Amino acid sequence: MSDSDSVKVAVRVRPFNQREKAANSKCILSMNGSQTVITDPATGNTKMFGFDQSYWSHDGFKEDDNGIYQGTDSSYADQRRVFNDLGQGVLNNAWAGYNAALFAYGQTGAGKSYSMVGYGINRGIVPITCDELFTAISKNEDKERQYQVSFSMLEIYNEKVRDLLSKDSKNLTVRQSPKQGFYVENLKQTPVQNYKEIERLMDQGTKNRTTASTNMNATSSRSHMVITVRFKQVFINASGESTTKSSEINLVDLAGSERASSTGATGDRLKEGSAINQSLSTLGNVISALADNSSGKKKVMVPYRNSVLTKLLQNALGGNSKTIMIAALSPADINYEETLSTLRYADRAKKIKNNAVVNESPTDRLIRELKEENARLMAKLQGQDRGGKGRDEELERMLQENVRQMSDIQMTWEKKLEEARREWEQSQAQVSKEDMMIKEHPYLQNVNEDPYLSGVVKHALPPGNNYLGNSKSETGNSIFIRGLGILACHVVMSNSGTEISIEPVSPDAKVVINGQQIMVKTPLQHLDRLMLGSNCLFLYVGYPADRVNQEEMKQYSYDFFQQELAQSQGMTTLLGTPRLGEGANEAMDKLVFQDFVQLMPKVDEVNAMSKDMNKAMTFQPIIKNLASHDSLGNNKEMEVEVLVTNTLTNQVWMWSKAKFINRKFLIEELYQQYMEEGKLDVEQVSSGEDVLSNIH
Numbered sequence: 001m002s003d004s005d006s007v008k009v010a011v012r013v014r015p016f017n018q019r020e021k022a023a024n025s026k027c028i029l030s031m032n033g034s035q036t037v038i039t040d041p042a043t044g045n046t047k048m049f050g051f052d053q054s055y056w057s058h059d060g061f062k063e064d065d066n067g068i069y070q071g072t073d074s075s076y077a078d079q080r081r082v083f084n085d086l087g088q089g090v091l092n093n094a095w096a097g098y099n100a101a102l103f104a105y106g107q108t109g110a111g112k113s114y115s116m117v118g119y120g121i122n123r124g125i126v127p128i129t130c131d132e133l134f135t136a137i138s139k140n141e142d143k144e145r146q147y148q149v150s151f152s153m154l155e156i157y158n159e160k161v162r163d164l165l166s167k168d169s170k171n172l173t174v175r176q177s178p179k180q181g182f183y184v185e186n187l188k189q190t191p192v193q194n195y196k197e198i199e200r201l202m203d204q205g206t207k208n209r210t211t212a213s214t215n216m217n218a219t220s221s222r223s224h225m226v227i228t229v230r231f232k233q234v235f236i237n238a239s240g241e242s243t244t245k246s247s248e249i250n251l252v253d254l255a256g257s258e259r260a261s262s263t264g265a266t267g268d269r270l271k272e273g274s275a276i277n278q279s280l281s282t283l284g285n286v287i288s289a290l291a292d293n294s295s296g297k298k299k300v301m302v303p304y305r306n307s308v309l310t311k312l313l314q315n316a317l318g319g320n321s322k323t324i325m326i327a328a329l330s331p332a333d334i335n336y337e338e339t340l341s342t343l344r345y346a347d348r349a350k351k352i353k354n355n356a357v358v359n360e361s362p363t364d365r366l367i368r369e370l371k372e373e374n375a376r377l378m379a380k381l382q383g384q385d386r387g388g389k390g391r392d393e394e395l396e397r398m399l400q401e402n403v404r405q406m407s408d409i410q411m412t413w414e415k416k417l418e419e420a421r422r423e424w425e426q427s428q429a430q431v432s433k434e435d436m437m438i439k440e441h442p443y444l445q446n447v448n449e450d451p452y453l454s455g456v457v458k459h460a461l462p463p464g465n466n467y468l469g470n471s472k473s474e475t476g477n478s479i480f481i482r483g484l485g486i487l488a489c490h491v492v493m494s495n496s497g498t499e500i501s502i503e504p505v506s507p508d509a510k511v512v513i514n515g516q517q518i519m520v521k522t523p524l525q526h527l528d529r530l531m532l533g534s535n536c537l538f539l540y541v542g543y544p545a546d547r548v549n550q551e552e553m554k555q556y557s558y559d560f561f562q563q564e565l566a567q568s569q570g571m572t573t574l575l576g577t578p579r580l581g582e583g584a585n586e587a588m589d590k591l592v593f594q595d596f597v598q599l600m601p602k603v604d605e606v607n608a609m610s611k612d613m614n615k616a617m618t619f620q621p622i623i624k625n626l627a628s629h630d631s632l633g634n635n636k637e638m639e640v641e642v643l644v645t646n647t648l649t650n651q652v653w654m655w656s657k658a659k660f661i662n663r664k665f666l667i668e669e670l671y672q673q674y675m676e677e678g679k680l681d682v683e684q685v686s687s688g689e690d691v692l693s694n695i696h
């Protein structure tokens with residue numbers, strides 16, 4: 001059975017965030033039924049788009065006593081409504097044996113994770129879908145049917161694939177097989193029996209993602225996360241023959257889209273070469289090609305092979321899958337260009353036609369086909385042996401994969417569950433031990449730029465000396481943290497049983513408390529903010545007796561940390577204290593302040609990378625006046641820029657904010673290569689690709 005249908009597209013607008021509120025942002029979006037209208041704040045011109053769904057989640061709601069966002073107005077779309085419209089369809093398709101895919105697109109902070117995974121009790125589509133799947137399974141009393149659900153979670157960063165459920169941080173390889181298409185070799189697929197197990201796996205994956213992002217000095221918003229739920233129904237007839245109906249559900253939280261569009265406006269051509277961007281820009285090209293093909297305008301080649309993401313999503317885009325895209329939108333005028341580009345992207349995606357088929361076949365046939373394939377591969381390899389040319393590695397690998405699949409089908413589901421249970425018990429024991437330590441002792445809690453990854457990693461500080469550093473081999477280290485500027489042994493945190501102090505282990509170990517760098521042993525207070533090295537942020541949570549008010553902790557977000565750091569660098573005096581009634585001017589000050597606050601940690605990171613790679617380059621954020629002061633002395637127009645200095649030649653350059661962000665991607669890539677290989681690629685450097693040497 002085959003079913004040709006278009007990709008379903010929904011858009012959703014979120015509330016203003018703190019930054020947008022502080023800048024007195026105006027809402028530039030309105031929705032009416034399935035239509036979305038965007039207004040250009042500069043001209044007042046409007047553009048209208050029609051989608052399968054337009055979700056208004058900007059206002060018209062309140063937080064109830066349990067923390068659930070409840071609509072106070074019927075126009076408000078809550079998490080349940082989004083699930084009912086989109087997630088339920090995914091589930092229905094999975095039951096029918098179709099592959100399904102749902103991916104979230106949009107600029108960083110536009111609400112992709114909120115819609116896909118959700119925050120706390122406001123669960124998003126992925127958890128609700130998984131929960132509902134098991135609820136439906138438990139209600140189904142058909143004795144002739146066996147259900148098999150497995151779960152995998154991976155991350156694509158810089159064209160490399162990492163298994164988020166594996167302790168091993170090795171990169172995995174994407175392979176292609178004639179039957180399966182593209183797949184990730186050795187990706188862990190954990191069998192699951194209930195929703196709780198999925199929840200635990202998602203927690204584990206999120207924790208791994210958080211640690212990996214600081215280790216690689218990469219913000220999670222630059223990576224794509226792919227969750228795959230495989231749902232198999234095995235029907236056994238009266239004579240004992242079985243038929244398998246299977247569905248692969250891909251749930252994809254894409255990297256922030258701004259890298260693919262707006263910063264390109266600076267004409268910084270180096271940007272295009274960045275691998276960090278490759279998957280997302282190829283996704284755009286694949287969508288455009290598919291849209292052109294299905295509109296019959298022209299026939300073009302679809303460039304699936306140009307990126308890891310599009311290889312893995314080949315089925316979801318124009319193939320055997322029922323696919324939904326949700327585009328997350330920021331309501332704020334300052335994001336007009338980005339939001340318009342997201343709407344255009346979503347508009348193109350609507351045109352893609354898929355051809356989903358029910359994946360159903362007798363289990364015996366699956367095994368017979370694999371056996372036939374096995375015999376064919378063996379014969380080929382033997383032919384090569386006889387020819388004396390040596391075995392083709394690719395053929396050999398295909399044979400191994402074939403054997404693996406065969407044993408996977410033949411291994412009973414009970415045995416797979418048993419294996420998974422053993423692993424679960426082991427990790428559960430570890431989790432309980434960590435939870436106990438956190439309950440009894442003071443601890444450090446991570447703070448991440450991506451709110452979804454904040455508060456995920458916790459390090460307990462039991463009585464005695466706790467050494468923290470980036471080297472596992474340093475015998476003294478009990479807490480292992482990696483990140484820019486973290487030394488092999490960085491600090492010692494001493495817990496006397498009633499008091500905790502922190503002390504840098506060497507003068508090079510950067511330790512900042514509540515915005516102030518410290519050089520000597522300093523006592524810590526409950527909820528102090530710590531920055532270790534250039535970008536490792538932690539909230540210190542004191543002894544159990546200090547933790548009376550759990551709500552207090554919420555205010556110490558990433559933005560809070562950065563504002564505190566900016567203020568300690570004299571930012572408020574730099575801008576002047578806004579006076580009441582200044583209106584637009586006050587908002588302008590705030591906007592520049594926000595820009596500065598956003599840029600500052602990024603500049604710190606680039607400085608640290610430059611230092612590590614022994615580059616004589618320093619970077620400094622500055623505020624540039626574009627126009628003179630008015631008669632009252634108010635700053636009329638200001639902009640944040642980055643001053644770049646070559647400390648050997650004393651040459652200086654000014655980079656715009658967009659140019660700096662562009663270049664930072666490339667510097668990160670260079671740094672990652674440096675960290676992995678311990679050196680820089682000489683060819684790349686001499687060909688002028690090295691952005692730190694080739695500055696202009």
Ligand SMILES: Nc1ncnc2c1ncn2[C@@H]1O[C@H](COP(=O)(O)OP(=O)(O)OP(=O)(O)O)[C@@H](O)[C@H]1O
Pocket residue numbers: 013014015017057069106107108109110111112113114115119220221255256328450451452
């Ligand atoms: N519909 C919504 N209702 C209420 N709050 C929302 C909504 N959508 C997003 N938010 C809030 O906006 C912030 C940013 O959202 P989110 O983390 O989902 O963005 P993102 O697009 O996933 O960003 P990133 O690319 O960094 O992962 C979060 O604090 C989230 O709670």
